[in-house]
């Protein structure tokens with residue numbers, strides 16, 4: 001088979017009008033990246049709502065039907081309408097958002113402008129599981145455990161979990177990912193509040209404010225009992241130099257403390273610029289007079305302060321924890337307090353919240369405790385509520401949030417430049433898998449990106465996920481694939497996707513020049529799609545005038561816009577072929593939107609790629625098969 005061919009494009013009127021529209025508001029918009037319905041793009045072009053579009057769902061009716069619109073309004077698995085906020089009406093055409101913990105009013109207002117908002121606080125785990133199958137989104141703080149059972153009970157309807165705060169240790173991220181549910185958080189709005197609370201606890205602990213207050217209120221006047229320690233000149237070890245930790249460090253410097261920090265992932269120059277030295281874990285804990293914890297709770301930080309690490313600390317060390325209770329072995333802390341190794345502790349967070357009433361730790365006379373108040377200022381709560389409401393509404397619109405926790409984060413400007421390529425990627429995956437006979441047998445897919453840009457400047461995670469989506473959806477029974485779970489599902493199916501980036505001489509304006517998808521070790525139901533030494537099924541596409549195009553099938557160059565559906569036809573190149581096949585389609589009322597012929601040489605084999613708006617009937621396809629010059633043909637759904 002020849003490796004190249006010449007191309008002859010026929011621009012149909014509908015394509016020309018598409019071109020004319022390509023700079024208008026009808027031009028391809030950023031695709032819905034979080035579409036959750038099975039085969040959601042099999043019958044419609046994957047376009048969605050603009051990134052900046054924040055109109056309420058019920059104002060969107062004039063927009064074309066989009067994946068995002070479908071997915072947020074359908075609820076095949078649910079019948080029960082959730083309890084509404086008193087006074088609110090439930091509109092079944094709008095998404096339903098369950099808010100399970102108190103959220104600032106500005107965030108609630110934003111949510112109410114978009115969907116049905118059900119504020120149900122203090123739900124038992126059973127009640128949460130009961131409600132969740134009628135909800136599209138769930139917003140929680142740290143008090144709601146979003147377990148695997150919750151995702152299972154959601155029966156595929158739950159699309160986004162919004163954590164109104166930073167720590168996502170109360171959400172089972174693995175389960176969320178497996179179920180294709182996006183998790184977003186609100187990472188910035190409570191930073192200062194948490195840092196201020198850390199400093200408040202530090203000072204209150206050093207000067208025995210809480211104990212002295214209780215003593216005075218009980219009628220005592222114990223001036224010698226509550227002599228404190230000074231902070232100035234003391235060494236504070238900030239464990240975790242992230243957003244909160246660095247703000248604590250800045251404030252502690254203002255109190256005249258010597259601040260060191262341990263954070264294996266923090267850039268040393270950022271710390272140095274603040275006059276903070278980054279040191280090893282052991283150095284931090286062994287030289288500090290005060291230790292303040294600001295790392296997330298993860299498998300590696302769980303019980304990071306324990307009997308062994310307390311043993312390495314200076315006698316009389318003082319500990320502040322506004323991070324998570326689980327980073328301290330609480331029994332070990334009680335032992336260290338009892339032995340005097342730890343002089344005092346100030347704790348805002350506990351491994352179990354609320355802690356048991358008889359908790360030895362909470363009751364310890366040298367411990368001061370607050371009920372997880374770090375983020376609880378009016379300002380922080382309003383900020384967090386807006387931050388999470390915007391992220392959740394965006395996610396329900398099919399947008400990628402900048403605060404996505406279990407999906408690639410793609411800045412809006414990059415996303416909008418990549419948008420047509422994202423659609424192209426999904427369609428190429430969809431085409432390639434349909435060209436293989438026996439899709440489940442596909443094990444190895446190679447994707448080649450050609451671009452004028454340096455390979456390091458090309459973030460292909462999004463494109464790879466969409467190719468995976470395109471490959472998997474047509475061969476999955478009802479499993480929905482989206483950006484969140486694409487890699488997971490591919491791995492589960494034993495599908496290995498490798499990528500290659502090749503620099504080519506093309507326009508640097510375009511992030512990608514072409515995308516080629518090659519499937520190894522599969523037979524094809526359209527022999528002409530097989531090319532190369534390895535006998536791979538090959539399809540290649542480009543974006544032209546903002547519209548995804550198929551540009552290569554096997555060794556043949558074609559040029560067809562990827563809209564509607566596609567008929568590929570290999571025939572002997574002879575006059576009248578286009579008219580003959582076009583007539584068959586026309587007679588059976590199938591509208592051709594684009595057609596191109598790629599041939600090896602004059603009067604030799606050629607491939608005709610025909611874009612059709614409708615799905616032709618069996619009998620129409622069989623008429624095409626009977627045209628004497630047609631050697632093979634295939635109908636492909638986009």
Ligand SMILES: NC(=O)c1ccc[n+]([C@@H]2O[C@H](COP(=O)([O-])OP(=O)(O)OC[C@H]3O[C@@H](n4cnc5c(N)ncnc54)[C@H](O)[C@@H]3O)[C@@H](O)[C@H]2O)c1
Pocket residue numbers: 166167168187190191194239240241242243244245262263264265266294295296297300301322323324348349372373374375376
């Ligand atoms: N008490 C509260 O109300 C409250 C409020 C806000 C945040 N928090 C908690 O504080 C944590 C930190 O919040 P943030 O906004 O600063 O998050 P962040 O992600 O900005 O910072 C966390 C830092 O911890 C570092 N880190 C990770 N593993 C570490 C390890 N083993 N040792 C040392 N450092 C490590 C990370 O590199 C990062 O710099 C959150 O995860 C949350 O659990 C609590």
Ligand SMILES: O=C(O)[C@H](O)COP(=O)(O)O
Pocket residue numbers: 141142143164165166167168190372373374375376
């Ligand atoms: O991780 C956080 O943001 C804080 O722990 C705040 O938790 P909260 O939302 O339950 O106050």
